[in-house]
Amino acid sequence: MKQFFSFIKKEFYHIWRDRRTMFILLGMPLAQIIIFGFALTNEVKNESIAILDQSKDAASSQIINKISASRYFNVTALLHNPDEIARTFQTNTARIVLVLPSTFGEDLRHVNKAQVQLVTDASDPNIATTLINYATAIITDYQQSLNSTAVIPYQINVQSRMLYNPQLKGAYSFVPGVMAMVLMLICTMMTAITIVREKETGTMEVMLVSPVQPMKIVMAKAIPYLLLTVVNITNILLLSVFVLDVPINGSLILLTGESILFTITCLSFGLLISSVTDSQQTAMMISMMGLFLPTVMLSGFMFPIENMPLALRIVSNVVPSRWYYEIVVAVMIKGLGISSILKQTLVLSGMTVLLLSLAIKNFKIRLE
Template sequence: MKQFATFVKKEFFHVLRDRRTLLILIGMPIAQILIFGFALTNEVKNARIVVVDHAKDNASRSIINRIAASNYFEIQEDVMDRDRMETAFRAGDIKLGLIFPANFEDDLARQNQAQLQVIADASDPNSATTLTNYVSSIIRDYQAELNQQAALSYQIIPQTRMLYNPQLKGAPNFVPGVIALVLMLVSVMMTAISIVREKETGTMEVLLVSPFKPVWVILSKAVPYLFLSLINVLSIVLMSVFVLRIPVEGSWLLLFAESALFIITCLTLGIFISIKTKTQQVAMLVSLMGMLLPTVMFSGFMFPIANMPVFLQWISNIVPAKWFYSIVKSIMIKGVGIEGVWKETLILCGITVFLFVVSLKSFKIRLE
């Protein structure tokens, strides 16, 4: 362990002496937080919703049928109590809830107006706004049809409630995405480049013939980037809390533990890339293009995965950033604990173990 600590110390000195590397490591997350777009508008399709129908009359059933016939919604269950609905919202199983009060049709007939409640998951404000607009449009169409058939005008007033993000700020949606993007790029790229650099300069051969085990040599080069990436997470979270006014609703300890797991996943991926590449240019190209596009496209950060073809949705499951983005959003915005993110955590652990085993199998003690 003393030799391992010596190698880690050497790597820390090497990173700290390189000002350009420090600029990338520290400056990138700050710049992305400050200049990243706040407003991203995307069409939402096949959103999972539930309906609580206390009325069970012709009016409520007619509206429910219209919603079910729409391509925008997928009704998971037509009867659900409030406690189960809250659990489903926290787990991310549904995006919208529609509650019809008792005597819905009677209120329309006697008072010429009725109320129903629309509850949306506003941890993604753009999707919440879009979904509530879709529901309101369907209700308005039904109301217009009623008014054509009745002597008196009827009025239905939806009462909308936004969960987790009542003000519909864009920041709660992009901050988890920026964390995933920065950690993926920095951890993968810097680890891959640092190891390949040793190959190009010829020092890797010296390290491999030393008494120190080759595996520990590789791991010692990844440890500094683990600590620096955790500093990046801390800086992003602190900026989100004090600059963007986005409090961390869940456990800080759990958030950093999950971030450490994702960083280890990224470092393992960087090691795998470094083993498969021979030059820094190739390692950088693979890290940037091979990690940037999947993270942006398939994490759910920029584009809703539910809108993609089924084949691409399957591909998104192998992108680590997808699971980490879901974890961070659940912890920071919804305030869930480990019971709400344990599945995503196990998947990240599985991806990490798989990459580590493949990297060990691919690692060659003798350089070609």
């Protein structure tokens, strides 16, 4: 029995000395419960809303105040003319716009009936529908408060308008998300095991004595996966257009170029992982487990980032798939140009340079 407990003690020491095992046993459950606990929700809150108040009277001010006081909306812009609505969605200033016509207050006072319009970005149909329902409920609550003291009941009609996806097709939302997830996981995982395979098979020694510079070795390992990924991108776009009926409303050349940029970012990430790990199993585990949850939860694909606590919103900024998802939605669904996705493009470019530099630096150290 004493020997049995000695083996148990030895196993504890073995686990304690292995930092990766300790991280898996203790760190990952904590990370998962935090991410799932705060991100995994169908409730929409803290969403941005813009107001186009053409009435500018007491009645319109009361509705705006009710919306501002709601935990579901944050008023991010006050528009001055209808032409600003499209720009609001193009710059992601707001997901929904409340339009109060110039005769809103006068119609309520004289005929006890008025009309408002809700315009929403329906590139994500689930969120758009939820926002329409929330805003309609707030307006209905305001109407009921008026009717509590009115002899003739008031009636406020709400008209909704869905931009970019009037038919509310779910494919418009999940196609960009699946593109980001597939490219991120496949490219990173496949490249993550390349250099590690060389170490495990013993061919690293051949590379050590070769006159080829580390930069060229890293690029040689990345280029085949880049070319194969271009084929994947082509297949995904063909299936999206001809099978799922998701049109490419923007420039195909721009979309392809941004997809190649994101692929290079993922390849750089994979090369970095492979340069700092010693086994294919570890490299695959890091690329799969370390990227799957952030890609699904923190990219805005499945759950709105605005719903998350500040800490997770900050963390989402370092998830490459978030920026690529925004690019695909802007170009493919909204039909926008390079000027609307310049920020996302610069972020991905910066990530690529940083990750590739770190990969080359670590690879060079291991060659010495």
